[in-house]
Amino acid sequence: MVSQHGIKFAVHIITKHFGNLVAKVCECLLRRGALTLQNIVRYTELTPTQVKNSLLVLIQHNCVQAFILEEPGGFGDTLRLITQYVVLFDNILHRLRFSKFLALVSLHFDKPCLDLLEGLLQHGRLSLQQMFDRARETEGSNVTLSTVQENLHKLVTARYVERCPIPEPVLEPPSENDVAARKRAAKSKIIVEAETLEQRVVAASFPSDTLRFSVAVNPELNIDCATEHAGEKRKFDALESDIDGGATTEKIILWRANCEEFVRQLRNKACIENVRARLDDDAATVFSAMVEASGSEEKKIKVVNSAPLSVNAIYEEVIKSEKGRNMTFNHVRASLVQLSSQPRFVRVADETYSIDFKNIVELAQNDEVESVVLKRYGRTAYKIFRLLSKDGRLVETDKDLSTPLTQDRVMKISDSIFVEKKESANMLYKLWQDGYLLMERLVAGATQFLLWKVDKQKVWWHFLDEMFHGALNLSLRVAYEIDQRDEILKLREGASKEKRDRLVKVRMLMESSLMKLDDAIMLFHDF
Known part of the structure; x- marks a missing residue:
């Protein structure tokens, strides 16, 4: 939803x-x-x-x-x-992140690979023939088919490019066993996150990894081009006839950017920076080495833990980097102890270490929400929200239910954060009104209680919606500034240079803010 x-x-x-x-x-x-x-x-x-x-x-x-x-x-x-x-x-949101995807690829590949990926991001799906034609237009007639195939091979091997999914996967209705399992979970009050229709369709449309990242492409340009046109015609005819089960006569190979891999890389980068901010550069170096060492086995975004690694395997990866060459084996061990303590970034079991991605992302989410609460409502609200986030929920007595706020209700909270009861009461009410806290009235005999708590699932959802709202406003303002710049460019150069420069700076600042806000959106939506 x-x-x-x-x-x-x-x-x-x-x-x-x-x-x-x-x-x-x-x-x-x-x-x-x-x-x-x-x-x-x-x-x-x-x-x-x-x-x-x-x-x-x-x-x-x-x-x-x-x-x-x-x-x-x-x-x-x-x-x-x-x-x-x-x-x-998700793929609609990814369209804002194309510049981030290109920046990731530019760290490891040359310009021809970057141009090939840029074409896929720009056009969505391309065949080998279309990639070859585009390369000849941008780089000249010296480009050969083998060069394009080699660049494609590099990107597919790195999982930055994949074959397009099945055009019309068949989605079977849920089986009786699935329905019975959901009913049993509901009766036992087990919280099961239901798979959305979008997730089911995406899972059904993906071929196996062997085929999805297969680099066997058709070197026959004429055949590829012919099947491409046949495939495009069939796709339009399928819409024309509403795809009533017609069989595919010829299957073409279309390629697209693998956004899942890019998001995984951005998640790893965010986790490394989180470790650096909370601990130090040495711990971040060791953590980064663990990410690299487990990267070949861990290929999903929302994975809880990475593959377990031994100390020797981690040390071998550490000394591959320039910063890691200065670290001794004991130094790496000390950093692993630091990473496995509170807050826990690494899990330890049987002398092996694995990255706790779930805990790192949750810590980053807590920091992001607490930071917004601090900036928007002040330090008292920050203390209240942080207290309830950690303690779960607090019960306060309420002797006068006709009064919206009473001192007795917030006595325990005010004592815990060392602020006046009236100030705590006002701030609790404000946070509750804005959706950051939940309040429940409880009755036990003749005594009535108020239960204050932070429901992270609901609060995080509310916070994400606010970020979407902010991103929409920023994007609309950027579009407005671009229109203003275009109008000013029509004026004479001398009379409008100062205003034109100001609009360029404002637009760049807003675009930068939009990218930072998108980082926070990914933290709550994609990671």
Whole structure:
């Protein structure tokens, strides 16, 4: 489920990149969920041709995935196949991070690889023929097919580029065992995070890793080009006929950027900087070596722990870096002890060490929310929020329920943070109103209690929605500043130079702030 400001922000991104028509189709899918072609036409009140073309654009840029849903229907046990379209919210957000993705690749690869990736980010999906044609346009006629294939091989091996997913995966209805398992979990009050339809479709559309990162490409340019046009025609015909189960005559190889790997790299980078800020450079060097050593085995974003590593394996990786060459074996051991103490960044078991990604991300999330509470509400609110975050919940007596706030209610909290009871009461009420605290009234016999607590799941969701709101406002302001600059450029140079320079500085500052805000969004949404 996507928050309201998250939907508005995603629609703004699509509007900015593809125009109002495509954005209207995207907004319909964001607000109503997966829909058939006929229902999209009905809800958007657009013509079938406009909807088909908009869907083709969104599919081309990996923002929508088509899938076939099996439903009971017809005679006997016959299943009815229905083609639907689901929007990929995460991929829409990734469009803001293309500059970050390119910066990561520039650290390890040369300009031709960077240009190839830039083409994939710009056009969404490309065949080998299209990559070759684009390279000849940008770099000249000296570019050969083998050079393009070699660059593609490098990026695919590093998992920065992958084959495109299955065009229309078949999604089976949940089995009786799955339904029974969910009912048992509900009865036993076990909290199970339900898999969303978007996640199910994405999982079904991914081929196996062997095929997904297979670098075997067709060297025959003419064949590749022919099958490409056949594939593009079939994709349009599929929309034309609503993909009623038609078979694929020829399958082409299309490539796209693997955003999952880029986000994983950004998460690792954020974790390393978190360690550096909390501990020191030596601990960050050892932690970075652990990330590198476990990188070949740990390839998922939201993994709890990395693969276990021995001290020797960690030391071998440490001395590969320039900073690590100055560290002795005992020095590395001391840093590992530091990393495994409170706050815990590394888990220890049987003389092996593994990175506790879950705990690191949670610590960073706590710091981010506490920082905002401190800046927005002041130190008293910061102390209250931090106290309730750590202690879970506090119960206070309430003798006069007709009074909105009483001194007895906040006695324990005020004593714990050493502030006046009236100030604590006002701040508790303010945080509760703004959604950062939860309050429950409890009755035990003749005594009534108020329970104050921080529900992190709800607070984090509220905080993420606020960040989407802030990102939307910043993005709209950046667009406004760009329009202002374009108008000033039409004026004479001498009369507007000072104002033009000021607008450029303002725009750069806002774009930088938007990128920093996106870092915080990734911390709560992607990591």
